[in-house]
Amino acid sequence: MKKEYRTIREVVGPLMLVEGVEGVKYNELVEIKQADGEIRQGKVLEINRDKALVQLFEASRGLKISTSKASFLGHGIELAVSTDMLGRIFDGMGKPKDGGADIIAEKRVDINGQPINPAARDYPDEFIQTGISAIDGLNTLVRGQKLPVFSASGLPHADLAAQIARQAKVLGGESNFAVVFAAMGITYEEADFFIRDFRKTGAIDRAVLFMNLASDPAVERIATPRMALTAAEYLAFDKGMHVLVIMTDITNYAEALREVSAARKEVPGRRGYPGYMYTDLASLYERAGRIRGKEGSITQIPILTMPEDDKTHPIPDLTGYITEGQIILSRDLYKRGFNPPIDVLPSLSRLKDKGIGANKTREDHADTMNQLFAAYASGKQAKELSAILGDAALTDTDKKYAKFAEEFEKRYINQSFTVSRSIEETLDLGWELLSLLPRSELKRIKDKFIDKYLGKIEE
Numbered sequence: 001m002k003k004e005y006r007t008i009r010e011v012v013g014p015l016m017l018v019e020g021v022e023g024v025k026y027n028e029l030v031e032i033k034q035a036d037g038e039i040r041q042g043k044v045l046e047i048n049r050d051k052a053l054v055q056l057f058e059a060s061r062g063l064k065i066s067t068s069k070a071s072f073l074g075h076g077i078e079l080a081v082s083t084d085m086l087g088r089i090f091d092g093m094g095k096p097k098d099g100g101a102d103i104i105a106e107k108r109v110d111i112n113g114q115p116i117n118p119a120a121r122d123y124p125d126e127f128i129q130t131g132i133s134a135i136d137g138l139n140t141l142v143r144g145q146k147l148p149v150f151s152a153s154g155l156p157h158a159d160l161a162a163q164i165a166r167q168a169k170v171l172g173g174e175s176n177f178a179v180v181f182a183a184m185g186i187t188y189e190e191a192d193f194f195i196r197d198f199r200k201t202g203a204i205d206r207a208v209l210f211m212n213l214a215s216d217p218a219v220e221r222i223a224t225p226r227m228a229l230t231a232a233e234y235l236a237f238d239k240g241m242h243v244l245v246i247m248t249d250i251t252n253y254a255e256a257l258r259e260v261s262a263a264r265k266e267v268p269g270r271r272g273y274p275g276y277m278y279t280d281l282a283s284l285y286e287r288a289g290r291i292r293g294k295e296g297s298i299t300q301i302p303i304l305t306m307p308e309d310d311k312t313h314p315i316p317d318l319t320g321y322i323t324e325g326q327i328i329l330s331r332d333l334y335k336r337g338f339n340p341p342i343d344v345l346p347s348l349s350r351l352k353d354k355g356i357g358a359n360k361t362r363e364d365h366a367d368t369m370n371q372l373f374a375a376y377a378s379g380k381q382a383k384e385l386s387a388i389l390g391d392a393a394l395t396d397t398d399k400k401y402a403k404f405a406e407e408f409e410k411r412y413i414n415q416s417f418t419v420s421r422s423i424e425e426t427l428d429l430g431w432e433l434l435s436l437l438p439r440s441e442l443k444r445i446k447d448k449f450i451d452k453y454l455g456k457i458e459e
Contacts, residue, residue, distance in 0.1 A: 002031075002071040002072065002073060002074075003021075003023070003024075003072045003074075004069050004070070004071045005020060005021060005070045005071075005072075006068075006069055006070075007019045007020045007021075008032070008065040008068055008070055009065070011056075011060045011063055011065055012263075013060065014055055014059070014217065014218070014219065014260075014263060015045070015053060015054070015055060015056070015263055016042065016054040016055075016060065016065075016070075017051060017052075017053055017054075018030075018051070018052045018054060018070045019050060019051050020050050021050055021051070021052045024044055024047055024072050025047075025074075026044055026045075026046075026047060027044060027076045027077075027112065028043065028044045028072055028074065028076060029041065029043055029073040029075060029076060030042045030043060030044060030052075030054050030072055031070070031071045031073065032054075032063065032068050032069070032070050032071075033068065033071065034064060035064065035067040035068070040057070040058050041056075041057045041058070042055050042056040042057055042219075043057075043077065043219070044072070045260075045264060046264070053264070054070070055219050055260065055263075056217075056219070057093070057217050057219050057220055058217060075110070076110045076111070076112060077093070077110070077223055078108040079108065079109055079111050079227050079230045079231065080094070080103045080104075080105030080108050081103075081105060081107060081108070081109055081230065081234040081238075082103050082105055082106040083106075084103055084104065085103055085208045085231055085235075086178060086206060086208060086235075087204055087205050087206075087207070088100060088103070089204075089211060090208070090209065090210050090211070090227070091210070091211060091212065091216070092184070092210060092211065092212030092216055092220040092223060092224035092227065093220055093223060093227070094111075094210070094227045097211065107234075109230050109233075109234065110230075111223060111226040112226060112283075113226070113229060113230055113233060113287055115286055115287070116286070116287070116289050116291060120291050121290065121292070122144070122289075122290040122291060122292045123144075123290075123354065124143055124145045124297075124299075124351050124354060125142060125351075126143040126144075126170065126355060126360070127140060127142065127143075127355040127356060127360045127361050127423070128141045128142065128143050128169070128170055128242075128244070128299060128355075129168065129170075129171055129422065130164050130167055130168050131163070131168070131419075131420030131421055131422070132160075132163065132164070132167070132340060132342070132415065132421070133412050133413070133415060133421050133425075133426040133429065134327075134344050134347075134413050135327060135342070135349075136361075136421070136423050136426050137368075137369060137372070137412070137423075137426040137427065137429075138344050138347070138352075138369055138372060138373065139325065139327060139342075139344065139347045139348060139349040139352060140349055140351075140355050140356050140361070141168075141299065141301075141349065141355070142299075142351040142352070142354055143290065143297045143355070144288065144289045144290040144299055145288070145299055145300070145349070145351050146285050146300040146302070147299075147300070147301055147323065147324060147325050147326070147327060147349055148250070148300075148301065148302045148303065148316075148319050148320075148323050148325075148326050148327070149161075149301060149303040149304070149326070149327045149328075149329065150304060150306055150311065150316050150326050150328045150329065151303060151304065151305050151306070152305055152306050152309045152329065153305055153307075153309075155331060155334055155341065156339065156340070156341070156417070157249075157303050157305065157329060158190055158193060158194070158248070159339070159340070159417045160329070160340045160417070161181075161194075161246050161248050161303055162193070162194060162197045162198070162417070163340065163417045163418075164244075164246060164301060165198070165203055165244070166197070166198075166201050166420075168244050171423075176240065176241050176242055177206060177241065177242045177243075177244070178206050178207065178208070178235050178241045178242070178243050178244070179203065179206060179207040179243070179245075180207070180210075180228045180231050180232040180243055180244070181194065181198075181207055181208070181209045181210070181228070181246050182212075182224050182225050182227070182228035182229075182245070182246070182247045182248075183209070183210070183211050183212060183224075183248055184212045184221045184224050184225065184247070184248070184249060184253045184256075185212060185213070185216075185221050185252025185253070185255070185256065186211070186212070186249065186252070187213070187214055188213060188215075191213060194209070194211075195209070195211075208228070208231050210224050210227050210228045210231075212224040214252075218255075218256035218259045218260055219260060221252060221253055221256035222253065222256050222257060224253075225247050225253060225284050226284070228245060228247065229284065229287045229298075232245045233287065233298065236294075236297055237291060237294050238296075239296065240295035240296045241296050242296060242297050242299070243297065243298050243299070244299050244300075244301065245298060245299070245300045246300075246301045246302075246303065247284075247300070247302045247303065248302075248303035248304075249303055249304055249305055250281075250302045250303065250304035250315060250319065251305045251306075251307065254273060254304075254314075254315045257273065257277060257280060258274065261273075261274035269314075270314045271313070271314055273314050273315075277314065277315075277318060278318045278321070278322070281318055281322060282322050285300060285302065285319070285322045286322070287300075300323075302319065302323070304316060309331065324349065324350040324351050325347070325348040325349040325350045325351070326347060326348060327342060327349075328342070328347045329343065330342070330343035336409075338409055338410075338413055338414040339415075339416055339417055340413075340417065341413075344373070344376065345373070345376065345380075353366065356369070361423045361427070362427050363449070364445070364449040364452075364453055365423075367444060367445040367446055367449055368430045368431065368434065368445060368449075368453075370444040371434060371442055371443075371444040371445050372408070372412075372433070372434070374444060375401060375404050375405075375408075375433075375434065375437060375441070376408050378401045378405075379401040379402055379403075379404045379406075379408065380405050381401075382398040382399070382401045382402040382405070383402045383405055385398070386398075386402060397438070400436060400437055400438070400441075404433060404436045404437055407433055407436060408433055411429065411433065412429055412433060428453075431453045431456075431457055434454065435454060435457045
């Protein structure tokens with residue numbers, strides 16, 4: 001039952017103060033009804049005795065507090081969930097924006113969710129194929145993992161996000177795979193790019209899209225990823241689906257957190273972000289995982305643009321602590337025309353060893369991955385040495401490593417945003433590149449694999 005109050009005392013920016021309230025809870029939804037029938041929404045940010053501080057979802061412009069009534073709805077923001085969500089596009093608050101009908105809810109779920117009990121978690125150990133060699137071959141994504149992409153201003157993280165959403169699949173379980181895509185604070189052009197790409201490639205049929213534009217209110221931006229994760233939890237744990245959640249851009253989300261924190265006059269932490277940002281980000285990232293005894297899973301790829309290309313900025317820094325690795329995009333590779341410009345050496349997937357090997361990818365995967373890393377690092381060092389001292393300073397082996405590094409970037413990392421490679425194609429390509437080096441240099445690969453796989457190429 002709604003409790004109505006005519007005691008709105010003050011509105012400052014997006015914040016509104018209501019006095020004389022009883023039994024109101026933190027995060028509770030509020031409706032503000034004006035005399036002309038217009039309804040605006042907000043949520044309770046703070047309660048102090050009989051005073052409630054409300055954050056409006058829309059601008060407060062034109063709000064007449066003398067004739068308005070505030071109704072407290074008794075529950076937080078809820079999302080209507082159903083399998084009919086697949087193939088649909090919603091705004092940041094879960095309302096359809098594709099011209100289709102409202103979702104007929106199987107149930108309504110509070111978007112703040114519950115953390116997964118650590119004792120009930122199952123260990124992530126199943127390979128997810130993204131079709132991108134630099135990820136599948138060297139920084140493997142595992143079902144139930146949180147693997148962020150660290151990008152920078154001007155780099156093509158939107159193209160990479162669309163490519164992963166289009167190509168990703170669990171081998172052997174393709175029919176039961178879904179993508180939940182949450183876009184926060186993006187421009188109209190970016191939103192249009194994602195929607196057109198999903199529709200053109202047919203990926204929309206197995207996807208749920210939540211779109212929050214840069215012109216939408218900051219408080220909606222804070223709700224958007226929670227909407228997406230609530231939809232993902234329903235599909236994964238109620239319907240047994242393997243769900244990949246892609247969230248872009250976490251930096252815009254953190255900026256919205258800072259904006260709301262400043263409006264509440266909270267004491268700022270590092271670089272003006274609220275001191276609770278670590279906890280807040282963890283409340284999103286920790287909703288990924290697998291639950292023992294349940295078929296479904298949630299795998300997360302949050303994408304963030306590092307301000308000033310700074311890995312030590314609070315947003316990438318805290319994200320790196322909470323998640324299991326990072327994929328880093330390189331401005332240098334992008335300038336040289338390589339796409340996707342993934343810098344494989346500083347990139348890391350902490351769970352990659354659990355998702356590769358016989359019966360998952362292929363028996364030779366771990367050995368070739370280690371050898372490719374080592375050879376590329378040696379090749380880059382040889383190229384740097386050559387740039388300083390000239391080619392004459394390089395040994396014959398150094399020259400082969402330098403040649404390997406060039407070919408590795410050209411053929412392995414560079415594959416365009418439209419090519420999808422199977423894991424077998426990625427592993428075979430790795431062997432082709434390793435064949436540029438003398439056999440004596442392949443010290444990280446077992447002899448039986450060298451004979452079996454390199455022998456085929458040499459024939």
